[in-house]
Amino acid sequence: MVHYIIVITLLALGLAPHCLSSKTVGGGYLYPQFYDHSCPKAQEIVRNVVAKAVAKEPRMAASLLRLHFHDCFVKGCDASILLDSSGSIISEKRSNPNRNSARGFEVIDEIKAVMEKECPHTVSCADIVALAARDSTVLTGGPSWEVPLGRRDARGASLSGSNNNIPAPNNTFQTILTKFKLQGLDIVDLVALSGSHTIGNSRCTSFRQRPYNQSGNGQPDNTLDQSYASQLRRNCPRSGGDQNLFFLDFVSPIKFDNSYFKNLLANKGLLNSDQVLFTKNGESRELVKTYAYNQ
CATH class of the missing domain: 1.10.520.10 (Peroxidase; domain 1)
Structure with missing residues (x-):
């Protein structure tokens, strides 16, 4: 890395x-x-x-x-x-x-x-x-x-x-990749640098749509693990609580390791911009696997 x-x-x-x-x-x-x-x-x-x-x-x-x-x-x-x-x-x-x-x-x-x-x-x-x-x-x-x-x-x-x-939490995969390319960075850089989400927190307002209304149809994101979605709903209500904090990597939130990528394999990426690295592009998906399998 x-x-x-x-x-x-x-x-x-x-x-x-x-x-x-x-x-x-x-x-x-x-x-x-x-x-x-x-x-x-x-x-x-x-x-x-x-x-x-x-x-x-x-x-x-x-x-x-x-x-x-x-x-x-x-x-x-x-x-x-x-x-x-x-x-x-x-x-x-x-x-x-x-x-x-x-x-x-x-x-x-x-x-x-x-x-x-x-x-x-x-x-x-x-x-x-x-x-x-x-x-x-x-x-x-x-x-x-x-x-x-x-x-x-x-x-x-x-x-x-x-x-x-700056890439936004609910941008599409292609939008995020385009923003990286405008900085002279490629798809490998995108996946590797996203790995910095192995530490830190995100606010409820940055991912609320995922457990409630990802596509505007009142349904959760179908790429989100159901048990993980339930955990998110407990502390990120449908309205209010915008500043409530969640670990970007719930497994080892203050350790810089590759558990972020392992979480993506399990459909437990917190942000939409995280999970799309695994679900929306074949090349990106293989890179996520590479980092997940090899610390």
Whole structure:
């Protein structure tokens, strides 16, 4: 899985053209040693703050990983998701995928504060978000990878990009694949990166249609395991309870492993966007099996 998870960190190559807070960022390629001389403790600082945050709240690992994903799918991995509304900027935090949902901003703020004391005006927020995603994966038992560094921070945000580019829980398989292809990612990347749903939570409002009214006919999703559907209905009522949380992977919700894929084989994927990887495309189905059978 390592190769495919690395792909998301490489999206920033050529896709993050602006610089807000980093004096040292040039226009060249990203490389892991970017801060070796200008801020040698940069990666250690990120790792320590993330470790403290995840120890306090295990769910934070998934939130930081998701923050990176939602950043990268809008204008590249440029930290545009961190910007608040101001002047001509309409914050991406207000988009449908992020509103009342995106988390971890205070952890990024803490990392940035420590970083500014250690080496002022040197490390970009975009690189901090990318490193925090990697460290969150490692801390929960997942693979590690070298993070290419040297991203530039955005000077602007894109509310429309956030609303339109990020795959939604009830998108069709083809829509999700198209959104990945627009980022230069293929079907293998789609299935591998979806595996990050082995950690974290989702809100009732993101999957309510599945146990109640998937196709608009008042019937549950026929690809949903019936006993699992009953469990979902107990804490996700037909109306109300929008913010009630459910584990994306009920088997090992805070461990980065392949049980997410095993759940899909059993028709126990929480989100429609998860389960369609197994039910709606032959190539995707075989990839799910590959990951399910081999940790």
